[in-house]
Amino acid sequence: MTAQRIAQILRAGQPGETVTIQGWVRTKRELKKFSFMEVNDGSFMANLQVVIDQDFPDYANLLKQLSVGAAVSVTGELVASQGKGQSVELQPSQIEVVGGCDAETYPLQKKRHSFEFLRTIGHLRSRTNTLGAVFRVRNACARAIHEFFQERGFLWVHTPLISTNDCEGAGELFSVSSFDLANVPKTDTGVVDYSQDFFGKPAYLTVSGQLQAEVMALTFRDVYTFGPTFRAENSNTSRHLAEFWMVEPEMAFCDLVGNMDLAEAFLKHIFATVLEQCPEDMAFFNQRIDDTVLATAENIINNGFERITYTEAIAHLEKATQSFEYPVAWGQDLQSEHERYLAEQLFKKPVIVTDYPVGIKAFYMRLNDDGKTVAAMDILAPKLGEIVGGSQREERLDVLERRITEAEMPLEELWWYRDLRRYGTVPHAGFGLGFERVVQFMTGMGNIRDVIPFPRTPLSAEF
């Protein structure tokens, strides 16, 4: 008999059905004449309760083996529960302990654990209620992202993880090399001889798929990337990872407004889909992690995002009654405290800030007619800060080349990127969305290390 998933049984199971479940014991309560065992198979927040009578064959010995964490296969009949808290429970006819679990040394207990401790047992923490819910929601987010783009005719393009351009200048890079690090080839002048390395030149893990996504957008119009990205920054915060997932749509024949419209519709779709597909998990987060996540999700889905220019944002900040640690001045980048003030205090919802000063943004962002600002847009989310960063791209070859030179970027290496402006150039735009930050925002989880199964951060890559 094929095993059924516990989610299906708890949602639609009827008394009288015979089912087999396969999962792990979450908790067990022994009484005099019978025992309750709760089994979880990862498909659902709640467990399926199995009631084992003392007359069950080999009762005493069996119960010893049914310790928390043990893997079991149980066949039996669903019956209406006599207790509160669940409508059906399983009356077993057969229980197999597939893999035992030593209760003396098993680190997970039937109590709340700190997330700090759970990070030290990364191979077991997904078995907890919270992390289990996180990873189901994460999956639902990923699915919603693909759905959103696929329904709109976007092509999912796979951009390379290994890059020989540090074009975006987005932070420190991880080097990729096949050299024996103990014996690196050097030239006569003593510098590393990359011509002997695997790619014949320095190579890195990618910090963004954007430049390649632009290539594909100028063929397929609407494309998106969704994959891992790497930053070797020594960042130690609750919002940064050395390896994280990023979604980067890129659209040809599209300006900044179209870009903002898409980003807003995109976030609304993700939230709506997750609420629909993981209501139990979201209720759990609202109850146990952050009692504003459901209201926030409804707010995102039902209300338009605030849209202001950078210049207007500066004006708002200058009028603010609260004082800031960092001074507010046109031309300076917004600090965390400024972003939080705008999103949390002033508007209390996501804010799209556009048209930043040219001096603080990347070379590829389109120069506005005023010559002082670029067609950039950041979406600032309450509690998280920047969740989306995007722009309309500079499609004019002469302007782009000037900006590359001013930014002291290698003009030669970007020959193929400049070629796009030479052969059939077109206004185009796109943005990058930090996937983990969306999951954080959705679930209310305070630390980004708890929304990715195996976090990579400075000095930490154990699992």
Added chain:
RNA sequence: UCCUCAGUAGCUCAGCGGUAGAGCGGUCGACUGUUAAUCGAUUGGUCGCAAGUUCGAAUCUUGCCUGGGGAGCCA
């Protein structure tokens, strides 16, 4: 990388110069259907590491390591 707080039992913490503690967990037992069951007993320690001060250090000092929170960098 900077600022700041913290490392004591498997976990969460108290103790803050004089014999190392509690709750939870584990184990054993009791128990009329339990929901992190309850009740009783019991088990459990290189007090992060290294040096120093002291008759005596978990406790005071210094350095290092690790973790949390905040900042910078950014998504």
